[in-house]
Amino acid sequence: GNSVTQMEGPVTLSEEAFLTINCTYTATGYPSLFWYVQYPGEGLQLLLKATKADDKGSNKGFEATYRKETTSFHLEKGSVQVSDSAVYFCALRGGAQKLVFGQGTRLTINP
C-alpha cells in the first residue's frame, strides 16, 4: 500500500540556517506529492505540491522536487526564520483523493 516516511524530529535550527526535511514514499503509480504545514493551534495548510516527476513545488521560500528515481520529495529552504517554526507533513495523494501522511516533523527556529 501507499506510505510516506519523514525524517524524525524535532529539528532545531538557528535563524538563517539551511533547512532540509527528508521525505520518501512508497506508492503504486505516480501519486501527487504535498507538503503541509501546521502552525501552533491551527489546522494544516498546503505549503507546496508537485504532480509529476521532476516537478518542483515552491512557496514562501520553500522548495521540494519530485524525484521518481529515488521516490523522494525533500523539503528545503535556504534561510529559515523564526516564523517558520511549525510541524511539517509530507503527504501523497492516492486513489480517490485520499491523502496519506507522514508522521510529521516538528521544526523550531531559534533567533
Next chain:
Amino acid sequence: DADVTQTPRNRITKTGKRIMLECSQTKGHDRMYWYRQDPGLGLRLIYYSFDVKDINKGEISDGYSVSRQAQAKFSLSLESAIPNQTALYFCATSDTSGSSDTQYFGPGTRLTVL
C-alpha cells in the same frame, strides 16, 4: 470568517459517553474528510464522503460513525468513547473541479476521553 469550521474546539468526556464532533464548510466543496492526529503518527483517515449520498470508511473507522447531513456539514460520532480515542480530530474538504487536489483543513477538535 474561516471556510472550514469545527465544533467544539475542545472536549473532555468520560469513557462510554456518546460524542459528536461537527464540521461545516462554506467553500462549496463536494468532498469532506475526517482525520485523527496522534503524536508521531501523522494524520490518519477515519471516514470520507464524496457527496451527501456517499460515505466511505478510511483506514481507522472502527469505533466511529459519520453523517453527511448536507453538502456543507459532516459530523463524526463516537458511539461509546474510550481513552485511546483521545486525539486531535481534523475535518477537511476538497473539490472535484479540474486538477485541484488540495485539501483544506479546519482548526481541529481536541478530544480527551477519561
